[in-house]
Amino acid sequence: MDQAVLDKTLAPFRPAELMPIDLDVTHRDDGAILIASRIPLAAYNANLPGAFAERAATSGDKPALAFREGEAWRYVSYAGLKRDMDAATQWLLGAPAGPVLILAPNSAAFAVMTFAAQASGRAVCPVSVTYAALGGDFGRLAHVITKVRPAVIFAEDTRASAAALQHLDLGEAVIVTTNPDQLSKPSIAYADLLATAPTPAVAASIAALKPDDRAALMLTSGSTGLPKVVPITFRNLAANSIQCMQTIGKAAGWDNVMLDWLPWHHAAGAFVLRATLLEGGTLHVDEGKPVPGLFDASVRNLRDVSVRYFNNVPLGYAMLADALEQDAVLRKTFFKDMRLMLYGGAGLSQTVYDRIQAMAVRETGHRIMMTSGYGMTETVSAFMVIHFETDKVGLGLPAPGSLVKLQPVGDRYEVRVKGPQVTAGYLDEPEKTAAAFDEEGFYRTGDLALFHDPGDPAQGLVFAGRAAEEFKLSSGTWVYGGALRDGLLKALSPHVTDLVLCDDGRPYLGVMLWAKPDAPRALLEEGLAVFNRSQSGGAARVRRALVLREPPSPNAHEISDKGTINRRAVIDRRAAEVDRLFADDPDAEVMVVS
Incomplete structure (x- = not known):
């Protein structure tokens, strides 16, 4: 056996505080298997704007967000974010009723408008800026605007989105932007929102929010057509947040120093933003991406900021393995404080996993826990997690509050799920909603799985294919x-x-x-x-x-x-x-x- 693989196999894991395994597994006569954690879902505050207000009051001048500017980082404090959110909320309370659509990169203004929309009782619909930059007829953005019917469109920098905003029928939507001079259509300067003086109406609006109020309208990937719009409630968001906190939150340390690139208009990136701000951490926004030419920025940031928790997609880990093997300084800073690495559960190569672990052992004498976060837009984010020591890649086990049904499909199982994090369906698409749930109300993921060891379910599930593929x-x-x-x-x-x-x-x-x-x-x-x-x-x-x-x-x-x-x-x-x-x-x- 190769010495690096031998060392990786024998080395202990670096200590990480993870939820213990306590499973309830039921085999039904129809061949289906129900699996859940016996650990109850912890109490949670579904009023997320209220929870952020409490966090901002205690964190004050502590940095909440950090953005790379040349060789330095620019920090935005909790107090500063809250001040801007209150101003934007007050402005929104006087604007026409309806959702707020966001066309912006990961930025302080994105965070401000997200919480302000929710605090004012509006759903926020974050959309990739590429939808407004593709040219042609802007079909995807037109589809989203028609479905969502936003009252306000926040296009942070209209230099990238001007053509789309000029071309499309926006209905009665009010455009807010940092550079209104780039548009011929009427628009309002973002600075004017921030200059609005908050009144007691802001706190009253936050206090009036209910758990089942609509908090977000998230878009599916649209990999098989136009994206579907998924309504997400405050209960969905808060329940999923506490699920992830219970399973891996102590090890991940979202109250600590974070560095992440995932886009906030996507379910996984939105979770990182939400979890860090609600837990009181400092999120360094990585401007890099796991694509050739852009990953260099991520490497520079990882050489600069040591974190306890790292989150990426399988392609990102493959690129990271290459970079780590070539860069001793990167290896030192990356593994210095690392306690937990998370990957999308369906696709990490075992070879890439083994390469990274071999380097971790050489650098620290320990393996580093690698966990999956298996979920989708319809479940807010992960509802299955690897929260136990293992060298096997996979999907993990259900988080508290999730009931997973494994429905037989030949010699494999389709993964289906119920829980407070699961959406009720798609916006104005009853046929697609009906098709997404089975006769018992379980959401059909379309993903197939197997047990690592059918005789020992505690070893978790492994991805076994996607029906659509x-x-x-x-x-x-x-x-x-x-x-x-x-x-x-x-x-x-x-x-x-x-x-x-x-x-x-x-x-x-x-x-x-x-x-x-x-x-x-x-x-x-x-x-x-x-x-x-x-x-x-x-x-x-x-x-x-x-x-x-x-x-x-x-x-x-x-x-x-x-x-x-x-x-x-x-x-x-x-x-x-x-x-x-x-x-x-x-x-x-x-x-x-x-």
Whole structure:
């Protein structure tokens, strides 16, 4: 056994305060399995604007948010945020009723408008700035505006969104921006909101909020079409926050120094912002992203700020592993205080996990707890978490208050869930809402799972595919896309950053790859051949492969702001490359695999 792997296996985990395992597992006659934690859900305050007001009163001048400006950090205090939130809330109380749509990057103004909207009794709808920067007919943004019907649109910097705002029918929405001179449509300066003098009406509005009031309108990824709008209540938000606090909160230390890049318009990023501000921590906003050319900014920030908790998507961890192996200073600062690393539960490569743990052991003498946060927009964020020591990647176990049903699908289980964090459905889409829940009211995730050890459920669940990623070849044979993709990434690591399986109705399996610039073709071909020899069925063997020269395009929705690949968008946009894969006489760049 390789010495690094041996050291990683024998080294103890660095101490982390995690929730103990106490499971209730019920096997039903219909084959379904119900699994829940016996640990009760802790009490929580559903009035989140009220909870933030209490936190700001006790934290005062403590830094709440930090933004990189050159070589230094600019800090915004809790008192400063609260002052601006109260001013914006007062202004909103006098504005027309309706949701507040936010088009902004992660910024202090984004945080201010989020809490101000909720404090004034309005749902906030955060939208990716790429929706307003894509050009064309701005179809996705038009769809969201039509669905949400916002009363106020906060477009922080209209230099990026001016064309969309000018082109689209915004109804009666009032535009608020930091630079109204960029628009010909009437708009209000954000500075005018901040100059509004708060009255007792602000505190009265906050006190009147109810747990089942609508707090947010979050968008799904839209990977199979236009995004759905998910209404989220204060109860949903607060319940999910306390679930995560109970399972891993002490180890994560959201009341401590944080550094995170996840976009706040997405469920996972919104959770980080909410948890840090409600717990009294300091969130350093990482302007980097896990994509080539932008991850360097994250590396610079990680060399500068040591944190106890790190959160990223699988692609980000693959890039982090490369950076850590090449940078001794980064290894030192990254592992110095680290207690917990979180990844999206469905896709982390075991190989990447092992590489990072081997470096952790060499740097600290300990392994570092790596946990998954498995959830989706419809569940606010994670409802399953790895809160126990393990070297196996997976989905973990249910958080308190979550009842998970594992519904048999062949030799696997579809994951379904009930709990106070689960949305009631989609905005004005009764048919899609009905399809999203089963006859017992469990939300259908569409994800498939297995137990690591069926005889020991306490070892947790492992991802076993996503129904939407499974497709048939022309022979009628199913391709289990999620599991195959994970296996291929492991076989091709560290030479490939991501890949897409192709394609429905084809005679055999092809794959399009994003490889590192220095990855030799011979190594890729060898990795694919080794992978094929490990597969028992022909549908799981890759017959052809093509390295893509152009990186995934955010503007074409091929990659999300979280760094996840939209398989369908890639295949549809790159139809010519797909045709090359399956051509009768393939060109020289297409790898024909044995």
